[in-house]
Amino acid sequence: MSSNQAKPKVLVVDDSAETLEVLTTVLSDLYAVVPARNGENALCKALKPPHPEIILLDILMPDMDGFEVLRRLKMEEATREIPIIFLTAVPDQESELNGLHSGAVDYIRKPLSVPTVLARLAIHLELARSRQELAKRNEMLEEVVRLRDDIERITRHDLKGPLSAVIGFSEVVLEEAGLSEYHADCLHRAIHAANRMLEMINRSMDLYKIETGRYHYEPRSFDMCRVVNRVCHDLSALVRAHHVVMVVDIARDKEEDGCTLAADQTLCYFLLANLIKNAVEASPPGAQVTVTLDFRTEAMVSIRIHNVGTVPEAIREHFFEKYKTYGKEQGTGLGTYSALLMARAQGGDVQMQSSAELGTLVVITLPRR
Numbered sequence: 001m002s003s004n005q006a007k008p009k010v011l012v013v014d015d016s017a018e019t020l021e022v023l024t025t026v027l028s029d030l031y032a033v034v035p036a037r038n039g040e041n042a043l044c045k046a047l048k049p050p051h052p053e054i055i056l057l058d059i060l061m062p063d064m065d066g067f068e069v070l071r072r073l074k075m076e077e078a079t080r081e082i083p084i085i086f087l088t089a090v091p092d093q094e095s096e097l098n099g100l101h102s103g104a105v106d107y108i109r110k111p112l113s114v115p116t117v118l119a120r121l122a123i124h125l126e127l128a129r130s131r132q133e134l135a136k137r138n139e140m141l142e143e144v145v146r147l148r149d150d151i152e153r154i155t156r157h158d159l160k161g162p163l164s165a166v167i168g169f170s171e172v173v174l175e176e177a178g179l180s181e182y183h184a185d186c187l188h189r190a191i192h193a194a195n196r197m198l199e200m201i202n203r204s205m206d207l208y209k210i211e212t213g214r215y216h217y218e219p220r221s222f223d224m225c226r227v228v229n230r231v232c233h234d235l236s237a238l239v240r241a242h243h244v245v246m247v248v249d250i251a252r253d254k255e256e257d258g259c260t261l262a263a264d265q266t267l268c269y270f271l272l273a274n275l276i277k278n279a280v281e282a283s284p285p286g287a288q289v290t291v292t293l294d295f296r297t298e299a300m301v302s303i304r305i306h307n308v309g310t311v312p313e314a315i316r317e318h319f320f321e322k323y324k325t326y327g328k329e330q331g332t333g334l335g336t337y338s339a340l341l342m343a344r345a346q347g348g349d350v351q352m353q354s355s356a357e358l359g360t361l362v363v364i365t366l367p368r369r
Helices: 017-027 039-047 066-075 093-102 114-176 181-211 224-234 236-241 265-282 335-345
Strands: 009-013 032-036 054-058 084-088 106-109 220-223 245-251 260-263 288-294 300-307 349-355 359-367
Touching: 009 017, 009 039, 017 032, 017 114, 032 039, 039 054, 039 066, 054 066, 054 114, 066 084, 066 093, 084 093, 084 114, 093 106, 106 114, 114 181, 181 224, 181 335, 220 224, 224 236, 224 245, 224 260, 224 265, 224 288, 224 300, 236 245, 236 265, 260 265, 260 359, 265 288, 265 300, 265 335, 265 359, 335 349, 335 359
Parallel strands: 009 032, 009 054, 054 084, 084 106, 245 288
Antiparallel strands: 220 260, 288 300, 300 359, 349 359
16 A cells, blocks of 8 residues: 555544554554544544545543444444454453444454454454445445336336327227127227237336335235136137137035135136146147136135146256246246235245156145235
8 A cells, every 4th residue: 555545544542542552553554544642532533534544443431432433433334334343351251242242343352362353453444344345336226217117107108198099089989990709809809919919017016016015015805716807818718729628616515605805816817828828728639628626625725727737847847937948939937926926925825746557637725815
């Protein structure tokens, strides 16, 4: 280091002139040493910018002891993060623990060993700088997250405008163009798909909040059977393309019991859509995909999705992991991952079993209330 300003600033506090002189002499080659003979003087010098990077602080001093100096430094924003190493001639374990609990980072016993002082200073300076660097990186990451949130909001807003126009103009064509039954049905499906996409855009931020633990869950009562039927209807084109048969079974104690539960209806729709779509795509032609809703318990509803296909052994243990996919050219590895997130955000869970004998069974459990 070419100048005193480039050296780390060390505040040395001790009521012994001899100790101060020894420490100043041995440390001055490596550090910019600032001596203080008492607690008040130490506080004045610590609070004056540029603040010391580390403090060597004697415990036993007249008027104001080291514990009180430590307490006051921790009260000030400018000095509370400065590492403080106590210097003590008292072999008292209780006071040592007291100091560490109050915020001191270390103790050095008197008579002082110069190599020990140098080693402890170097270690704690490096630790303090590492913490500062980590804090700066965390601030940068938080800024990146804020920026990502802003971009998400802007993107959602910009996508919703043209998509709403597509829906609006399509509805005009549907009402006024005199389409055949077939073409009207096709346009109905296109409008419905566009509306689902609009819902997905509106919920994209919710999924991100679930992933980061910031989602605010507000359950409301709805008919789960209707949601399942709507999912199956929306996937009917996919079902026909894969030449599979879709069967929905409902198990309940009495017909009049209904299929109500308190959850997030939109999350449940996407949760089911992801998993049923997976089951359809994994089924061989001519096979059956069965969705069974079990409402026979008061506390939980169970939804079982079964198909005769099997999940490859290589991916079974990673079935719900993010970006894990197998054998799908267009697969993102997000379907089952997001389904698990959405179930857990509602206090539920998703599990999967797969074997040559069983086929593949995915079980969703959700609280009824």
